[in-house]
Amino acid sequence: MHHLQATNHTKGCVGRWVSWIPLFYLILFSLPATAQSQYEITGQVIDDSTNAPVSYAQVALYRKGASKAISGTVTDDQGRFTLLAPPGTYRIAVVFVGYRKKQLKNLVVGEDDQDLGTIAVVSTARQLEEVVVRGKAAPKAITTDVDGLTVRPDQTLTNTGGSLLDVLRNTPSVNVSQDGSISLRGSGTNILINGRNSALATDLEQLPASAIKSIKIINNPNAKYDASGTGGIINIELKKGADRGTNGKVEYTLGNRYRMNANVRLNHRTDNFGVYGGYSFRRWPRVGNSNSTRLTFDNDQRLDQWEDSRRNDLEHTVNYGADYTFGNNKLSYEGAVNFEDEEDFENNRSRVTNTETGAEILQYSRLNNEVEDNYTLDNALVYERLFDNDSGREFRATVSHSYRDQNEVQNIDVYNGQVTSEGSPTGRQRANTDELNQTFVAQADYVQPLWEGKLETGLKTIIRSFDTDYRYEIREARSGAWENQPNTSNHFLYDDQVYAGYLIYSHSFHRLDLSAGVRAEQTLVDTKLLNTGEANNQNYLNFFPSFRALYHVTDNQSVKLTYSRRIDRPGGWRLNPFADISDSLNVRVGNPALRPEYINSYEAGYHVTLGQTDLTSNLFYRQVKGDVDYIVRLENGISYRQPANLNTSKTFGLELIGVTEIFSWWNLNASTTLFRTQVDGSNLGQNFTNKGYSLNARLTSELQLPMDVSLQLTGSYSAPEIEAQGRDFARYYLDASLQRRFFNDKANVNLTLRDVFNTRRFRGENFGPNFSQTFNYKRESRYFLLSVGYNF
Template sequence: MQFYNNLCDKFQKRIQLLIYLSFILFSIVGLSQEKSISITGKVIESSTNQPIAFATVLIVDPSTSENINGTTTMDDGAFKLNSNISKFHIQFSFIGYKTKTLKDFEIKQGKVQLGTIFLEEDLEQLGEVIVEAEVSKTQFKLDKRIFNIGKDLSSTGASALEVLNNVPSVNVNIEGDISLRGSEGVQILINGKPSIIASDSGNALGTITADMMERVEVITNPSAKYDAEGTSGIINIILKKEERKGLNGSASLNIGTPINQSFGLSLNRRTEKFNLFSQLGVGYRKLPNDRNTINRDLTNNSTLTSEGTEFRNEKYYNIVLGTDYHINENNVITLSGNFAYEIEEQPSETRFNFIDDSENSNWRRTEETEATNPKYQYELQYKKDFEDHKDHMLIFSALGRFFGKEQSSDFNDETLSGTNRDAVQKTRTDFKEANHTFKFDYTKPYNEKFTLETGTQYVLNNVSNDFEVQDLINGVFVIDSNQTNVFEFIQNVLGVYGTIAYEGDKWGIKVGLRIENTDLETLLKNTNESNNQNYSNLFPSFHSSYKFSDNYSLQLGYSRRVYRPRLWDLNPFFNIRNNFNIRTGNPELRPEFTDSYELTNIYSLGKATFNFGVYYRYTTDAIERRISTFENNVNTFKPLNIGTTNATGIEFNGKYPVNKWLIFNGDFNYNLFNRQGDFNGTAIDFNANQWTGRLTSKIKLPAEIDFEVTGNYQSGTETVQGRVAENWFTDLGLRKKILKGKGVLNLSIRDVFASRVRESETIQETFYLFNKSQRGRFITFGFSYGFGKGEAMEYSGQRRRR
């Protein structure tokens, strides 16, 4: 009986549920059959009769006060939206203006034509906004610092480079070079991904203006979300969703000495659906490099010296084209491409002198090299933003690069005195490199405090280097088999990561794990020598922060990083420009791994910001870049894995705006390291230290003139085989705004005192080596003109980092 009663109860409940669902279904059908009502009009500022762009228009249910639908106005103030209910109010609002609500209007044939809607300024609200919300501020997060861009910058029309110059720990010099905590090895991302806009192929960042930017994220110790390959940090520029900004751009013309001539045109056109960007550039430059070497054989008491100047002369052409297509408010597709073509000439002349107990010889070696370098890259990205949370997103991206080089060189040795050293050589190089990166990233905030990130990345790198050396023997060119080969390099890296973060009002923690599998193959084709490596590694990360106050935060970070040998580290065939000092790669070189720990104190004292940190880094299979072997007065140097390195250091950087016309930006780094290992059967165990300092002063002079001077210093330090000398140099720049700020005259001088000299010594029992190189002073003068909201900026092509 009880079973029967239970069965009846269940049946009754299911009937009630069925009736309830049917009622909902019929209600939905009934609502869907209501006709949609179209609403149009234009929002105008009452005192000036100017259109108000991006004003908010909402359809409001009068009984519940809930928002039913909404939109924002166009550049001309016009709007259009639809309502699926017949009884509603229409609300208009914009920052700094009084909100206006319409309750009485006429519906004719399913249309509401409102005509012109006037909004009045709200002086009280406007005052509050200026005081509380319009100043750019830095916000501290778990593993990053966020610089939110306020009206003090976004209303000026400044470029992204100018904005970055206001971000703590970031410095942009007058030439546009970006550094983070004093180091230029920084990766620039746009909306969390690599982009052609931010690549070294040009300087298209100047086409992004401050009012297009929402915030800048600075990451000094990247989490497991990012590549395990080490960098000095990441700067991530987040753009606003609204893209209706019109035409922006700049044109630039530069001349300099040594010869440096270039012209660049950057354009950016933003509409409601599309963001079109492009850049054209052409130029010609000469890059001299003075070199001196000493090779001393201590066993045979002989000395070989060389002195000369090498040139790299380049003509280059560059074009960037791309677009962002906004399918709707939550879905964006980006497609862009870049093509560059370089024509190189590399003339050089080196004088040699050889002295021993029985000989004193002098000869001259000249080089004539010609090369063509085609380069191109592409970018494809799809981004989906979910409506439940502003940070809930999915991103798929593909980035590809290709670089080629066809080069031929002729070398001629001419005897000047002593033993006959006459010789003729020629080389041929056919180089091709293709790199493709595919990424999938997903971010899911579960609430305001918990966030999950996950994704995968696949990087494919394929390289072929066909290098041939020929010697003229008895009037016939004969291939030198010892220096000729085809080197092939294939490296594929598959990575998967996941992070989870909790962030409260004061304290937060973020943990992550990245798993990467590396498949590496190298092959010397002519000799069939191969080196295949397949290894998997775990890269954990941990970050925590505590906010003591709005002005002081403490951040703790740990991450495991890897440096995988590049092609030039592995390729045994490189160049014979100086055939007594030959650099080669090492196909058997292994990756080095670093565990990095960092504790940083972040202070904000008024307008000044200071960061003081301590760090510890432990590196295994540490790569020493120049390990020399010496035979017959020939120095052959290549990279080798030499043991481990323990480095402990302190770091300080700060930005202090003394007043409106004077800003100081300084960086200081000191580290004490211990090297342990084995080289040629001899144990290596030594302690050394090194410190670097950098101070930049930015001065605003009368007549809209900006003056900037930067001093750099790097101390000398001990190496496995010898010592590297100290290095110091000074750069300065001068900028004058003209044509109501749309035009800019630039003067930059790099290495003002021609003091940037690189010297190193190798000191061994059987030989001594000395190397010195210097590029000298570079002076560039340029004129730039910005139009639309574009900032006048310097275009200097694909800068070569010195």
């Protein structure tokens, strides 16, 4: 529901008028009633962009060809409505302030009740300045539909003052690794920004949680979406500003270790024009430590490593845009820019001993001082053709370009023969990484009613380029000159082009909704290692079918069945064959021979609404051919970590999501995903086959305390998860937040304690034919945040 500004007196008047509307309709439309047999027409009105229920929308029923309504009602708090009508052919109109009028034509009422399912209405942003409709509804942090689930970050208090990564850590089915990479139900995912491929997605920590409008998770996307991504799609929708007039919000967050996050958002909108902008400053220092132990069986050696690290991250992020409506056309511009300055320090200490005698073989200390400057720019131009509301036709075209420039300088001091950094270093090294990423996207989508159904079609082009220039030098002890290391330095170019087209047809048969489609993608990949002239060119065409069936069992129950074929292409950094020797005893190497993964994904789901409780369950099965996993091989005391294609992997599991209001003052939001993964890497050797169960669970509990104080607890648990050569151990934590609102909800104060018991850490173990290894990584995760926000 839209919230508009007005005086308390006006709000009270509107509230009284709204309360009289049902009685008014009852009196008005009961006069011409007859004694005919009547049947129920039910449905739910939702917001097209957020899928949130639209309360108090007016729903009127007309006989075909008539201009006078014969029945009408308003939707309840959940957007639901019920009408009674005798057999015949009708038209339904849905009207609500701030939304376009929605009409459903040629509705046939026969010898049974009619369930219309969900009716999505589109915001027009045309609202009356002198009227306010403001309600304090129960928080809806998560809503579910046939596609997946939608997350509203502003409904979870512990997200306040955080980044997009913090939001994803509190999102069902999503796992965030120690390096910030995202997995969905245990597999990789395709991350979009405002529905587009963007360089902004390469660093999700740069986006503040306050700038996120919603997160849409589609586990089994249809042919309209990119086929890329094993686990599905995560679409990050940024806030754009929709309220008429001039309004905005300021928010300031301060935490221990002088963490700081300051945000301001403004927007101005008239009937035909809107402009918005937001600025965020983020200062986020952190410290961490790690340790690992590796036993080598063929030479009786033990490697112990310890590392202490600290980081200071300063970021400036601006997102902005405007839209203009002229006639039946709407033109929009969306943009974002990010500046990041990062300083890192790592102190790595290593010791190699003989496991039989305990004799020391090697020890050294390595101090790495790193400075990184990043610049990201994203621009998009969007055109929409506005057809008549009841025509069912849609057309949208987008052109976008995103650009990310990263420059990293490392200065490394090495102390051979000691695990302390005392005295003068025995060796010095330095490295410079200059990386430029660009992404261009052009896309057009069209929807046309056809044969009492709907035809969707579209074209898309994605052109990406990655230019990585890495130079590694060692200082010669005698002359003091810096000497390039040609066996390590490299300049790698990666370009890919994807040309796609899709076709989907959908049709509804009473309570059954069916859709089937296919997507074709032509892929061109060109890589070149300038140092050696080594090139890798790929050209392949793939077809990706999808199918979806949704059956409305009753008004509040539905069953779905979906299928899609997908692909996961290896990125440039996985294909680069040169070694990363940041740690000379643990080397990462790319693999230019990597092939794409091909995925068949199946899902069956059930959704039911019982009073104030929404329950969703999903059974899923995913088969991956050519699954890519990192394989560790040990040679001469040095481990080489390289991605490789396995034969297959299979994942099947059950996902449960529940949202309920136990009492008017207590809401619960719970989710759990239990899955089993089988990895077959027998093509690489008998030691690369593994299987096991894993579980991810999250629970958010919000209580309304006296004095208008809200208490929210968010807990997360991830069970051990297997890999081809080992497993990651369990992870768990609890966050707590208190919030107090002031001045008619215009201001709020939020106090958050992250990781209350200081338990969030990453641990695991790996095995090979001649080694075993354990690791433990702990980043500072328990800290206080105090946030103050004000809406105007």
